[in-house]
Amino acid sequence: MNIGIFTDSYYPEISGLVTSIDILQSQLKERGHNVYIFTTSNPGIRGKRRGVFRLPSMPFLFLKSRRVGLFYTPRAVKCVKRLNLDIIHTQTEFSLGIFGKIMAKKLGIPVVHTYHTLYKDYVHYISKDKFKRLSNDLVKILSRNFCNGCDAVIAPTQKVYDLLMDYGVKKSISVIPTGIRLCKFNSGGHPEVNAEELKQSLSIGSNDPVILFVGRLAKEKRVDIIIRQMPYVLQSLPDAKLLIVGDGALRKTLESLAVQLNVNKSVIFAGEQAWDKIHIYYKLGGVFVSASVTETQGLTIIEAMASGIPVAAIRDRNIEDLIKDRWNGRIFDSERELGEAVVETLSDKTISQMYVKNANDTLYEYSSLKFSMKVEEVYTKLLREKILT
Template identity: 45%
Template structure:
């Protein structure tokens, strides 16, 4: 099968969307399919890249570390014709998403879409939420998805949101998988040594884009209470983003510079080492549509403290992979209670295999391939029916 993936974000940009696309691409290639990425230019990329077509782009006006293409629809169509694509898979509702729809329409092939982002959690980036309202998100998402042949939602939470928006096209829940082999590689204690954290100190890990919607400030504000019970605990914040300076100032104001460490962005090949060095992966975010970091933590054997929602409840209910909290004030209590357990609930190998199998990149790819096949079959049937009707 020849698949064209259209996305506004791809490596070297770091995001859950880019990671999801790369995971899918690599697994599709492993299974003998051809995958072509249509994406934006990036200042860090120079020269030609195999199977990647980049289009002139500029930073998104209110989201400077993300980009939008400003031209290239006709070039995309020409290249897609040359490649003889079987299906278009859009992974953005913006520039390259619209281009993908145009290409699919012109080539008379199906266009499927993955709805990655809960946009209502990001409205503050545009004129502080005073211009674009939730109603606009609802209408735009509904229109875009209903113009797709079928839609992938990475979680039940995302599917429920789309149904609430009025999306009537087929929606399939397919969680993003991870390459388990990458996380099975055992990292040594070098991370703790680099950060000057002793082997017996509780290490709490936050790994995400450092931005308002990730609610990292709640983890920072919970640390004084954590330190009262776990005096040697360290919070390690991995990632970069627009809120970093503000959060660093918050740490200074709370006199927590000895207990909270900002690492910055790390290479994807090193992510597993941070998970494995940690005692707990902690998150106060409620903006995740797929929670890829939770999956990576489980794959690394690291337990999780997270906010309760539909997604985390489904993920953690299978067998003692962490604990959930409801209110902001419960974060410190949840962390300390979990750390102080003399004997944490042991996860059986069978329970672990059930979860890991469900989140593997192989299973993810197979589900997407089946989704492609069913969509192509249905699209061909409807096209043939339309031809017969018009005769």
Template identity: 40%
Template sequence: MRIALFTDTYHPQINGVATSIMVLEKYLHQRGHDVYVFTSSDSHADLTEENGKVFRFPSLGALFVPERRLAVAGLSRASHLIEDLEIDLIHTHTEFSMGVMGKMLAKKYHLPCIHTYHTMYKDYLHYIAKGKLIPPSLVGILSRLYCKKTYAVIAPTEKVKKQLEQYNIRGSIRTIPTGIDFATFKRDFKQIETIYQIKEKLQLQSTDTILLSVGRIAQEKNMRVLIESLPTLLLEHPSVKLVMVGDGPEKKELMQLTKKLGLTESVRFTGAIPWSDIPAYYQMADLFLSASTSETQGLTYIEAMASGLPVVAKQDPSIAELLIDKRTGFLFQEDLELAETLSNILNRPEQFRSIKQQAKRHIERLSADHFANQMEQLYEEAIYSYVTSHHSIRTLNKKERLS
């Protein structure tokens, strides 16, 4: 099969959507399929390495998520590429410019279009006129319009599927969780030197208890709670250090909060780091923390679990099947409970081994191979359906292109 993936975020950006696409691309390629990524421009991208596989289009920063880019040109070029590459199916991963482009080309060339709904946009409305311009109801209307006439819409979790159903999105909604390349997060003796270098750079001692946060530092991720829990936690566990990996619009504010609370010796902000170094950070830490309720799946939780790192997270429907309290991880319900929850966990380190073992067994179904297998079956189903129902139209279009 020849698959075109349309997205407004891709490597070297680090986020759940980019990770999902990278895993899908890698494992479909291993199965013998040709996969091409159509995405927005990025000044940090390695264009030489991407040549022939990734096609980038001129773009501007997005208002609602400044780190994301929205393509502003390139429809004609993309159209020629779809023809030249003889694409069989288009899979969109955004509802914005690149996604719209993908849907237009699918319609033009009578190709099946599958869409993955990655983002709970109602949690991002505060970026636009502080949430006063676009009401949550409009998100449902726009989502419904975008998903119209797609062969299938993929929801990474049941939480997302239920949200789509509430938006009255008709048609096939498939729940297919993104898989993880477990080998990437397996403990490796080669990482020992990297871990040592990271600790030295961050001025962390061997006696420190390291709490780790990985992700976009933004309001919807609720990372403020992690910092606010420290003063109480440090009274009983003074060796605790919080390492926050990532960048985002709230980073400056959180750094100011850290200073205000007198926590500069206990918190480390790394900024954005290369994807290849992420596994070493997981291996370095003692606990993974998150207070977010805006996740569609929580890929960082799965990465942590695959790394053998216990997860402490705020209870949310998106992770209900992933994290079972005191079995595959630890959960807290209210923000104010985090400090006490962490203290109780750190007072009983003997339970970590059982949690790690059960967590790894629990996520076996989320392997990248299983993910790729489900996607491959859906692609084949969609292509077969379109070939049988649009055969005469596609044959005519191909003859016209060749004449």
């Protein structure tokens, strides 16, 4: 098949969405398909990637770190036509997604859409918490109309499936979790970097218990509640360190919070790290913590589990099938339960090792191979139906 993936977010941006697209592209290519990415231009890009076409863009008005495509030129339309695409897969409801749907109609080919983002949890970026109800209603209408204008929809979790059904989406929805390259995270050692040297460079002692967070430093990630539990954690584990890998608009606020709580010497901000090096940072963790309830799936949780780190995550529908409390990880409902789960996991190696072992038995469902095979099945079904009609 010749497959066109249309997305507003792509390399060098680092996010779960970009990871999903990158994994899907590489796995489909390994399975013998031709995959082409259509995305936005980016001033940070150096050089070109084969099979990646970038359209003129500008920073998103309400979130400067994101970009949206501008008008589409006849040249871009000719480029898409020249590739003789069999199917288009949109990954955004905005500019490139709209362009993808337009081109699918022009070419008379099916269009599949993956609904990645729970926009109802992000409207504060636009409305600043004013007119919230109006913003949520608008999100519902736009999401429903976009999905119903596609031939098939993919939801990463049951949580997203239920949301889209509630929005009134009538098209076929397949629940397909994004997979990860398990071998990248679960391989034993990484000879390219010495873990002890990396710890030393981050001012982490060899025997210091490490609480790990990986992700954007944004309001919806709720990193602040992890930091707020550090005084409690340090009472039991005075040498514990909270390692925060990632960057974002909230970094200075979080750094100030650590100072206010007098835990700044125990909270380490490592900044944003290159995707091809992120697996090394997972190896430093003694427990991985996620406090976000806005995830469609939570790829960092799966990456942590694959890396052999026990996970403590807030109760949320997106992890119902992934984490079973006190079997392959911990689930908490409150800030204090977060602190208790962290202390217990870091203090009891027997429990910690049990979580890791049982988590490993869960992971096949989240392999990149299974992910690509299920998406490929959606494509094949649509193309077969097109032939029959």
